[in-house]
Amino acid sequence: MAVTLADVAARAGVSAATVSRVLSGNYPVAGATRSRVLRAVEELEYVVNGPASALAAATSDLVGVLVNDIADPFFGIMASAVQSELEPGKAGRKLAVVCNTGGSPERELTYLTLLQRQRAAAVVLTGSAVEDPEHTAALAARLRRMAGAGTRVVLCGRPPLPEPGGPDGADGPGSTDGSGDADGTAAGPVTVAFDNRGGARRLTEHLLALGHRRIGCVAGPVERTTTRHRLEGHRAALAAHDPALLADADRLTVHGAYDRSSGYDGALELLRRTPDLTAVLAANDTAALGVCAALRETGLRIPGDVSVAGFDDLPFSADAAPALTTVRIPLHEAGARAGRLALGREAVPPGGMATVRTELMVRASTAPPRTGRAPVPSGGPTR
Structure with a gap:
């Protein structure tokens, strides 16, 4: 019985x-x-009885965590950190449900609909957003409805939502004014944003200070906010150092996914366009591994012939050979904070938005450019 x-x-x-x-x-x-x-x-x-309790209460005991790809350490670290805040004794026995969107805007909205039907207590959306006005408007409307119904909504690693009725304004202030209930519930979605622009700018400044001028960039998907922000930081550093460097910025930029294969292919394309390239900025640390593989197979040394830098400071970065210069985002700390905000265990930041600072990690994969480098061998590498 x-x-x-x-x-x-x-x-x-x-x-x-x-x-x-x-x-x-x-x-x-x-x-x-x-x-x-x-x-x-x-x-x-x-x-x-979970369903019965959910019907009797405004929300259930579910916390949804939306990630692009749980197999990617970037998202895995944040999801794990959010879940760590849901442990018994901390959060009153909440259940984390990780939703793998695969980067699909349609799947993102579908998961939110399902979580809304389950009256989720909170939802945490991680990673960059798709820069599509129609999707942005639909997403903002969905999240505000959920927040209005009692679900705490936290954007982690994303820009705030645009103002209701305003332009798409992905970088504009969010709708919440930072006020909320006594238990820390926000009036609307709360944002924990990453300083992608500042991090990319400092990384480019590091390469410029070493003497690099022909700096290639293997950027992420063109439709992603993180890609745009990191490119803006990179080009702001170029313009501040010498506006003439911007003349070749487009030619020295290729786009791809945030994965090793895109880094590999991107490096080969950059070498085809600029054989005397001296440095490459990769979309993230995973893409940087692909860049390094392509350079080695082409007969180029790192950093003797070409310096390589990544972004995120994922766990393997310090153990790569050579150790990878990168920009550190404190992903676990950011995810844990998002979890506390989602559970109402931390006060909402002023204006409903907090920015996570980044840190330049200088390691062995970057060095001053070598003069008189041998040309790239013809024919290219084989995989």
């Missing part, structure tokens, strides 16, 4: 209403009483 709420109440020596208050977490209960109830729940192995 299934254990009931009344059974738990009898074991704990309290009323069924008190058990309900403890399990919902919405009412103050004395610490000793709460401990007694939770102990009875464990001893009796009582399982709350």
Whole structure:
């Protein structure tokens, strides 16, 4: 026979209403009483009827975490950090549901619809956003409806939502004014943004200070906000150093996915366009590994002939050969903060937005350019 709420109440020596208050977490209960109830729940192995509880409450115990690709360490680290904030004792037994969108805007909206039907307590969206006005408007409307219904919404690694009724303004301020309920619930979606522009600018300044002028860029997908922001930072550094460097910026930029294959192919295309290239900025650390592989197979040394830099400072970056110069984004700290904000355990930042600072990590993959480098061998490498 299934254990009931009344059974738990009898074991704990309290009323069924008190058990309900403890399990919902919405009412103050004395610490000793709460401990007694939770102990009875464990001893009796009582399982709350989730669907019934969701119908009776504004939200359920689900927390949705939307990622582009859970196999990508960038997203895996953030998802793990969010989930770490949901551990029993921290969040009152919330359940994290990781949704793998594959970068599809349609799948992103579908998952949000499903989470909305389940009355998710919170939703965390990670990674860059697609720069499409129609999708941006649909996404903003969906998220604001969820927030209005009681779901806490956090954007982690994304720009804030555009103002309602305004231009697409992906970089503009979000709709929330930072105010909220006493428990930290925001009036609208909260943003934990990454300083991609500043990080890319510092990385380019590092290469310029070493003496590089022919700097190729293997950028990410052209329709992604992160790609645009990092390119803007890179080109701002070029313009500040010497506006003439911008004349070749387009020729020295290729786009691809945030993966090793795109880094490999991008490096070969850059060498075809500019055989005397002296440095390459990669879209991220994974793409940088592909860049390094292509350069080696072409007979070029790193950093003796071509310096290589990545972005994100993923765990393998320091152990690459040579160790990879990159920009560190504190992904775990950012994900954990997003988790706390999603659960109402951290005060909403002023204006509903916090920016995570980046840090330049200089390692062995970058060095001053060597004069008189031998030309790239003809024929190119074989995979």
